[in-house]
């Protein structure tokens with residue numbers, strides 16, 4: 001795929017997603033409930049093939065020249081604070097995803113920016129300033145690390161929601177209906 005057509009595909013998907021967020025979220029959740037073991041197997045295989053290798057390569061590179069990375073990071077941070085912050089958010093969410101061995105899709109900095117732009121940078125649950133990415137369908141319950149499963153949230157809401165499904169978390173009355181009506185995984189009932 002060329003760079004241009006990739007970008008077009010991304011825009012097309014983002015538009016479709018923005019229009020149809022509730023339905024897509026329910027679809028994704030249902031797919032993950034139905035295919036959990038298949039997904040976990042695929043993720044494990046991918047992880048062994050790519051992620052561990054990349055991690056090893058990065059570690060070796062860093063060990064060979066730690067000063068180089070520190071200097072580069074500091075320079076980037078000074079020049080473009082917001083971009084670095086978005087990248088950090090993307091990385092933190094991806095790290096949480098890897099730690100729980102769930103499905104990890106590619107979530108780029110542009111995606112993170114788009115997710116935050118969707119609410120104007122406010123928490124989807126309470127409207128405060130969002131500083132984190134919430135996995136709507138929690139990673140620990142088989143939710144994917146993918147753009148359609150991420151939403152901007154403030155620290156308090158994200159921590160309070162923790163590993164509850166949007167429908168299970170009654171912490172704030174402003175949880176959107178499209179999110180709170182997500183199906184529960186097999187064997188679980190609403191409290």
Ligand SMILES: [Zn+2]
Pocket residue numbers: 123124125126127128153154155156157158
């Ligand atoms: Zn909040």
